[in-house]
Amino acid sequence: MYRHLSPVGPIDCQVMGWGMWQAKGRYNRVLYVISPLAMLMLWELAVRIGALDHRFFPPPSAIVGVLVETALAGEIFRAAGTSLVRIVAGFIAGAIPGLVLGLAIGVIPLLRSALEPIIYAICPIPKLALLPLIMLLFGLGETSKIVTIALGVFFPVLINTAAGVVGIERIYIDVARSFGARGLDFYLTVALPGALPSVLTGIRLGAGLALLLIVAAEMIAAREGIGYMIWSSYQTFTLEKMYLAFLVMSVLGWLMSVGLGRLEKVLVPWKPGGGGR
Amino acid sequence: MEAGGWGKVIGIKVNLSGVTKTYQAGKGFYRALDGIDLNVGRGEFLCLLGPSGCGKSTLLRIMAGLEKASGGRVEVKQDSPANPLCSVIFQEESVFPWMTVRQNIGYGLSLRRVPEAILRAAVDWYMDMVGLYPFADYYPHQLSGGMKQRVSIARAFANDPEILLVDEPFGSLDEQNRVLLQEEFLGIWEGSEKTVIFVTHSIDEALSLGDRIAVMSASPGRIKAEFPVPIPRPRKIPGVRDHEAFREMFQGIWEVLRQEVKRI
Numbered sequence: 001m002y003r004h005l006s007p008v009g010p011i012d013c014q015v016m017g018w019g020m021w022q023a024k025g026r027y028n029r030v031l032y033v034i035s036p037l038a039m040l041m042l043w044e045l046a047v048r049i050g051a052l053d054h055r056f057f058p059p060p061s062a063i064v065g066v067l068v069e070t071a072l073a074g075e076i077f078r079a080a081g082t083s084l085v086r087i088v089a090g091f092i093a094g095a096i097p098g099l100v101l102g103l104a105i106g107v108i109p110l111l112r113s114a115l116e117p118i119i120y121a122i123c124p125i126p127k128l129a130l131l132p133l134i135m136l137l138f139g140l141g142e143t144s145k146i147v148t149i150a151l152g153v154f155f156p157v158l159i160n161t162a163a164g165v166v167g168i169e170r171i172y173i174d175v176a177r178s179f180g181a182r183g184l185d186f187y188l189t190v191a192l193p194g195a196l197p198s199v200l201t202g203i204r205l206g207a208g209l210a211l212l213l214i215v216a217a218e219m220i221a222a223r224e225g226i227g228y229m230i231w232s233s234y235q236t237f238t239l240e241k242m243y244l245a246f247l248v249m250s251v252l253g254w255l256m257s258v259g260l261g262r263l264e265k266v267l268v269p270w271k272p273g274g275g276g277r
Numbered sequence: 278m279e280a281g282g283w284g285k286v287i288g289i290k291v292n293l294s295g296v297t298k299t300y301q302a303g304k305g306f307y308r309a310l311d312g313i314d315l316n317v318g319r320g321e322f323l324c325l326l327g328p329s330g331c332g333k334s335t336l337l338r339i340m341a342g343l344e345k346a347s348g349g350r351v352e353v354k355q356d357s358p359a360n361p362l363c364s365v366i367f368q369e370e371s372v373f374p375w376m377t378v379r380q381n382i383g384y385g386l387s388l389r390r391v392p393e394a395i396l397r398a399a400v401d402w403y404m405d406m407v408g409l410y411p412f413a414d415y416y417p418h419q420l421s422g423g424m425k426q427r428v429s430i431a432r433a434f435a436n437d438p439e440i441l442l443v444d445e446p447f448g449s450l451d452e453q454n455r456v457l458l459q460e461e462f463l464g465i466w467e468g469s470e471k472t473v474i475f476v477t478h479s480i481d482e483a484l485s486l487g488d489r490i491a492v493m494s495a496s497p498g499r500i501k502a503e504f505p506v507p508i509p510r511p512r513k514i515p516g517v518r519d520h521e522a523f524r525e526m527f528q529g530i531w532e533v534l535r536q537e538v539k540r541i
């Protein structure tokens with residue numbers, strides 16, 4: 001009955017198999033490197049011969065120039081760092097309450113009945129829609145950014161954790177009960193580890209949302225960060241910088257994906273195909 | 278430690294009288310157990326034999342406290358407050374996939390906050406008994422079905438309960454593994470003085486292992502007949518079949534059981 005708690009499934013580039021990098025075969029690997037390079041060259045060429053408007057699609061060579069320039073000035077690192085700090089803080093502020101409440105909801109049916117309708121009422125509201133309200137409540141400073149991301153991460157973690165607990169096979173709960181696991185012991189030895197794969201799915205979904213939300217929040221009201229960088233380059237029409245911001249987002253997303261993959265190997269070493277010995 | 282409790286059952290450990298269990302099934306009710314009367318002696322190895330679906334697992338779950346009886350009385354005497362009353366070896370695969378072999382076997386002890394050194398020694402001992410010492414840090418998905426069942430057995434013994442409730446633990450295993458595990462199980466039990474209630478639908482297994490066999494009727498379950506098994510211990514597993522009593526009793530039990538199996 002509570003199976004519908006589980007999400008449609010994380011179909012998202014954040015979750016996509018970056019492991020393709022490890023594709024078998026020499027030609028595959030060569031292609032993996034060559035094909036993006038070829039695209040960049042094609043792009044460069046298209047701008048040079050005038051097939052692409054250089055005002056909207058600055059050539060890669062120009063972007064690299066700006067990259068070196070902003071990197072030397074430290075600007076790009078500051079922007080990326082600021083956004084990253086906000087994301088991490090928001091992540092922690094959202095994931096931990098989501099995890100704890102999700103476990104409790106999964107274990108205690110009474111709590112589930114009480115909170116499920118409320119969660120389902122709030123969850124579908126795009127967190128972007130709440131941005132103005134969040135700014136009214138928390139001002140224009142760091143807090144509002146962190147709260148926005150926290151909200152975005154909170155719900156997928158909460159829902160996936162609860163679904164994970166509910167989905168734990170009956171037999172493991174019987175084992176725990178027959179061995180007398182109660183209270184915190186039950187949470188730590190069965191509910192949490194049993195739900196962990198699902199929790200990680202929630203975290204992955206949350207990570208994707210966090211990237212989305214940080215850009216939006218920084219575009220609307222910020223003096224720093226990647227979103228601000230995109231917005232200000234729109235206003236000053238310095239598109240090379242905008243593309244640079246895209247590049248940073250791509251790298252950030254990739255880093256998060258790799259980081260979460262590592263986390264998964266550490267936290268769920270017992271899954272077939274996972275880490276472990 | 279003196280050798281097991283066979284033949285010198287002192288007092289009653291488990292007393293069931295008129296135990297019934299009714300499940301809700303759709304709009305109606307389904308009677309799974311219909312007045313079970315059964316005594317199990319202290320230190321006795323009782324085999325509960327019955328056709329599939331007769332309520333063996335249900336009865337075991339009631340004794341384990343995992344399920345409430347709908348009627349009747351369930352009395353289990355606790356001898357030492359320091360030990361857990363019972364541990365269950367489940368019919369289905371039940372080792373935690375998120376714990377290593379070592380962690381699984383030590384589960385009961387770690388819940389009781391047994392000091393690390395003692396826990397380690399106990400886990401090592403039982404791991405060795407079931408031949409899993411080299412696999413201490415493996416996760417269940419890296420083990421075969423037989424190895425997982427060994428973990429489950431070791432986990433129950435390591436918890437050091439007064440009663441072992443065992444539910445067809447070897448049902449899903451191939452014959453070689455089954456015989457091997459029966460042997461190991463007896464080996465561990467025969468020094469332990471624990472009371473065992475062992476569910477099976479194999480007459481062969483019941484005769485090989487048990488001090489006494491209680492045969493259940495087809496659903497709804499009742500105790501149809503009881504047979505003491507006069508085969509001396511310690512027993513050698515394939516060897517017990519050559520015992521005269523084994524063959525005679527096999528026939529007698531089969532007569533009772535076949536009527537029940539035909540009723541299903």
Ligand SMILES: Nc1ncnc2c1ncn2[C@@H]1O[C@H](COP(=O)(O)OP(=O)(O)OP(=O)(O)O)[C@@H](O)[C@H]1O
Nearest residue numbers: 300301307309328329330331332333334335336496
């Ligand atoms: N939770 C439940 N709800 C409804 N009916 C149940 C439930 N559990 C068991 N039953 C029914 O009770 C009867 C006895 O089940 P049980 O699992 O105790 O049988 P069993 O003797 O262990 O069978 P097997 O040898 O196949 O394991 C079965 O007919 C089963 O359908």
Ligand SMILES: [Mg+2]
Nearest residue numbers: 333334335368
């Ligand atoms: Mg059963």
